[in-house]
Amino acid sequence: MAWTGNVLRVNLTDGKVSKEPLNMEWARQYLGQRGLASKYLVEEIDPKVDALSPENKLIMTTGPLTGTMASTGGRYSVVTKSPLTGAIACSNSGGFIGAEIKNAGWDMIIFEGKSPTPVYLYLENETAELRSAEHLWGKSVWEADKLIHNELQDPQVRISCVGRAAEHGALYAAVVNDLHRAAGRSGVGTVMASKNLKAVAVRGTKGVGNIKDPIRFLQETEKRKQVLQQNPVTGQGMATYGTQVLMNVINELGALPTRNMREVQFEGAHKISGEAMHEPRPTDGKPNLTTNAACFGCTIACGRISTVDKGHFTVKNKPEYWHASGGLEYEAAWALGTDTGVDDLDCLTYVNFLCNEDGVDPISFGSTVAAAMELYGMGVITKEHTGGVELKFGSAEALSWAAEVTMKGEGFGKDLGLGSKRLCEKYGHPELSMTVKGQEFPAYDPRGIQGMGLAYATSNRGACHLRGYTVSSEVLGIPEKTDPHSTEGKPELTKAFQDATAVVDSAGICVFTTFAWTLDDIAPQIDAACEGDWSTEYLLEVGERIWNLERDFNLRAGLTAKDDTLPTRLLKEAANVGPAKGSVNRLDEMLPKYYALRGWTPTGELTPETRQRLGL
Amino acid sequence: MLKALKLEPEKCTGCLQCEMACSYENTGAFNPAKSRIKVFTFHEEGRFAPYTCTQCDEAWCMHACPVEAIVVDMATGAKNVLEDVCVGCKVCTIACPFGTVNYEADSGKVIKCDLCGGDPWCAKACPTGAITYVDASETGMERMRSWAQQSPDAAPPRTNPPREKPLNVYLSGQGGM
Numbered sequence: 001m002a003w004t005g006n007v008l009r010v011n012l013t014d015g016k017v018s019k020e021p022l023n024m025e026w027a028r029q030y031l032g033q034r035g036l037a038s039k040y041l042v043e044e045i046d047p048k049v050d051a052l053s054p055e056n057k058l059i060m061t062t063g064p065l066t067g068t069m070a071s072t073g074g075r076y077s078v079v080t081k082s083p084l085t086g087a088i089a090c091s092n093s094g095g096f097i098g099a100e101i102k103n104a105g106w107d108m109i110i111f112e113g114k115s116p117t118p119v120y121l122y123l124e125n126e127t128a129e130l131r132s133a134e135h136l137w138g139k140s141v142w143e144a145d146k147l148i149h150n151e152l153q154d155p156q157v158r159i160s161c162v163g164r165a166a167e168h169g170a171l172y173a174a175v176v177n178d179l180h181r182a183a184g185r186s187g188v189g190t191v192m193a194s195k196n197l198k199a200v201a202v203r204g205t206k207g208v209g210n211i212k213d214p215i216r217f218l219q220e221t222e223k224r225k226q227v228l229q230q231n232p233v234t235g236q237g238m239a240t241y242g243t244q245v246l247m248n249v250i251n252e253l254g255a256l257p258t259r260n261m262r263e264v265q266f267e268g269a270h271k272i273s274g275e276a277m278h279e280p281r282p283t284d285g286k287p288n289l290t291t292n293a294a295c296f297g298c299t300i301a302c303g304r305i306s307t308v309d310k311g312h313f314t315v316k317n318k319p320e321y322w323h324a325s326g327g328l329e330y331e332a333a334w335a336l337g338t339d340t341g342v343d344d345l346d347c348l349t350y351v352n353f354l355c356n357e358d359g360v361d362p363i364s365f366g367s368t369v370a371a372a373m374e375l376y377g378m379g380v381i382t383k384e385h386t387g388g389v390e391l392k393f394g395s396a397e398a399l400s401w402a403a404e405v406t407m408k409g410e411g412f413g414k415d416l417g418l419g420s421k422r423l424c425e426k427y428g429h430p431e432l433s434m435t436v437k438g439q440e441f442p443a444y445d446p447r448g449i450q451g452m453g454l455a456y457a458t459s460n461r462g463a464c465h466l467r468g469y470t471v472s473s474e475v476l477g478i479p480e481k482t483d484p485h486s487t488e489g490k491p492e493l494t495k496a497f498q499d500a501t502a503v504v505d506s507a508g509i510c511v512f513t514t515f516a517w518t519l520d521d522i523a524p525q526i527d528a529a530c531e532g533d534w535s536t537e538y539l540l541e542v543g544e545r546i547w548n549l550e551r552d553f554n555l556r557a558g559l560t561a562k563d564d565t566l567p568t569r570l571l572k573e574a575a576n577v578g579p580a581k582g583s584v585n586r587l588d589e590m591l592p593k594y595y596a597l598r599g600w601t602p603t604g605e606l607t608p609e610t611r612q613r614l615g616l
Numbered sequence: 617m618l619k620a621l622k623l624e625p626e627k628c629t630g631c632l633q634c635e636m637a638c639s640y641e642n643t644g645a646f647n648p649a650k651s652r653i654k655v656f657t658f659h660e661e662g663r664f665a666p667y668t669c670t671q672c673d674e675a676w677c678m679h680a681c682p683v684e685a686i687v688v689d690m691a692t693g694a695k696n697v698l699e700d701v702c703v704g705c706k707v708c709t710i711a712c713p714f715g716t717v718n719y720e721a722d723s724g725k726v727i728k729c730d731l732c733g734g735d736p737w738c739a740k741a742c743p744t745g746a747i748t749y750v751d752a753s754e755t756g757m758e759r760m761r762s763w764a765q766q767s768p769d770a771a772p773p774r775t776n777p778p779r780e781k782p783l784n785v786y787l788s789g790q791g792g793m
Binding site: 067068069071096099103156179204205206207208209214218225229239290291292293294295296297298299301305307323324325 | 629630631632633636637639640643644645646647648649650659660661662663664741743744
């Protein structure tokens with residue numbers, strides 16, 4: 001039946017672990033991973049709880065396809081209430097630990113309470129043990145990973161860990177797994193550290209064996225691997241350039257938010273693009289990109305593994321950064337580079353290393369630095385605040401300094417750890433924060449891609465491209481092309497993408513498959529693996545149910561329709577150049593239609609009919 | 617024609633589809649921990665290397681086994697473990713110079729690659745062609761071809777120190793030429 005049927009509950013306050021059966025009725029309604037863990041969270045915590053208090057819970061969760069041969073079937077998520085947004089958080093990651101949790105015989109791990117002293121969880125199949133992490137506190141993810149592997153004397157243990165940024169309370173800290181993959185967004189790492197939980201180390205040797213119809217499952221998954229292979233994006237583009245294939249494309253479209261979203265095109269984009277990562281450097285003759293790499297079970301293999309030039313100013317005399325590690329994906333290259341105006345590829349790679357090493361979301365970090373740079377340009381933030389550093393747009397030195405102090409939680413790094421919203425409020429210019437619900441924007445300017453404005457404004461976890469990637473349709477023409485400059489049909493498009501993505505996440509596979517797959521490709525794989533009937537139509541209902549469950553949590557947490565909006569800059573200041581010149585985002589044309597489509601009141605609340613239809 | 621698994625690490629992305637296929641064929645579960653082929657990740661070098669039994673002709677594991685539990689499959693050349701004969705003494709795991717025979721605590725027996733009776737699942741599952749099942753006498757063909765193609769100028773830089781004597785002097789010293 002693809003689920004293991006087991007939930008591990010870890011009470012950090014009293015140090016007790018217990019095993020309980022998975023609620024199969026909920027599994028039928030919410031599938032797994034994002035949906036199912038959100039259901040558990042919603043049932044178990046008060047939405048108004050302080051995200052960093054012991055009353056919040058944190059769930060590490062897999063999907064029914066996690067750990068199977070379905071392509072990309074290695075995803076897991078960290079679900080909790082976010083300290084950055086106050087909304088529900090679900091941060092998804094690849095790498096290998098998701099499959100390892102499943103192989104150890106568990107669908108999810110629920111952490112509750114707060115440990116009196118730092119601990120880490122060691123989970124080996126049926127044996128779960130909380131161990132002291134006193135010696136790991138204050139260490140980076142990379143250091144702690146090494147120490148835990150040495151301590152357990154098992155190189156095959158997979159580890160999720162928080163770094164120093166989370167310990168210092170940076171509000172957008174990530175949970176990093178397998179050294180360079182991350183449940184990155186919304187500060188899920190900050191919650192984990194607030195519970196004195198440093199790491200989770202897992203070794204599973206039981207495997208995933210209870211597939212409903214194994215022969216059909218192998219046939220269906222093989223057929224869909226061929227679909228990925230034959231698609232130009234997933235079969236070639238992603239392996240060659242990774243998500244960074246988008247840097248030049250989005251720039252030409254005039255939808256690449258630049259210098260804290262003041263502009264929509266970046267003159268240095270070609271220097272930090274996927275193509276540039278292949279160019280041999282003039283200094284050492286080697287390209288930035290060392291190889292591509294796959295997460296567990298992934299036949300796309302878009303991951304970037306990069307190396308910084310040993311002579312580059314960021315790593316000169318720092319041999320600990322001379323090896324290959326997780327390189328720039330599009331979002332990181334954009335936030336760290338375009339949004340700060342820095343076009344130094346090796347500097348961005350170094351800063352990306354730091355984000356992995358100490359566990360912060362590079363999107364939120366880069367955007368926060370960008371806001372600080374704008375404030376510096378206005379003379380609001382001065383050298384007095386920065387300790388003499390010139391925090392100017394385009395300065396690679398300032399960017400790498402900002403990263404170093406943020407990871408360590410030193411001086412101005414404390415302010416940067418607040419995130420863009422709180423930083424801009426602190427310095428008296430809330431309007432300069434490029435955020436929705438307190439979460440920083442990703443790399444698509446909604447003045448040039450209208451649908452993304454609606455997707456950002458209504459995303460249940462704040463500004464995010466992975467909750468409804470209408471870019472697929474508006475830019476890439478997948479599954480069909482729509483006009484990025486028009487608001488026509490965008491409420492329907494946004495809703496469809498939001499519901500479908502909730503299904504993809506909840507299955508335990510990667511959203512990048514949807515460059516080639518539709519739900520018609522995904523449904524047969526789930527149906528062959530899981531008990532019950534899983535048609536495309538039913539899965540869409542599941543997706544819609546998950547979306548509304550998250551929405552309902554947020555409303556009860558105190559968010560309202562007023563939070564479904566965009567920064568004034570994107571609604572009032574028109575794009576200055578490019579194909580979208582003269583455009584703002586026309587959210588007001590889309591939002592009321594979207595509410596109606598969702599079956600919500602004009603003030604964005606679920607109607608009783610909608611609740612009843614979805615069984616909420 | 618005898619066939620063999622050909623492993624090309626430079627094509628491997630580390631996805632572990634081979635490990636899942638192998639474990640599924642042998643145990644009925646997707647379980648990399650029980651795979652007879654292993655992918656090693658050298659993270660700091662950015663390299664992945666799939667690795668499994670080479671099916672040695674004079675197989676050390678087979679000769680070392682005190683109860684003759686390892687036998688040759690004449691059709692494929694694979695050295696197979698007879699599970700009901702194996703006593704789990706682990707001598708073969710010590711004898712194998714490559715470490716590709718392994719003891720499995722759950723069953724108390726050893727496991728190794730058996731080429732799936734001539735239709736290896738790892739090769740079928742590999743999405744990048746890093747694992748192929750080819751004519752056993754040609755597993756080095758591509759490497760030979762690529763070396764032969766290189767002009768002296770294009771040869772990659774050597775990291776080994778230069779030898780004091782050319783190799784052929786050593787060989788002729790043995791009277792072999």
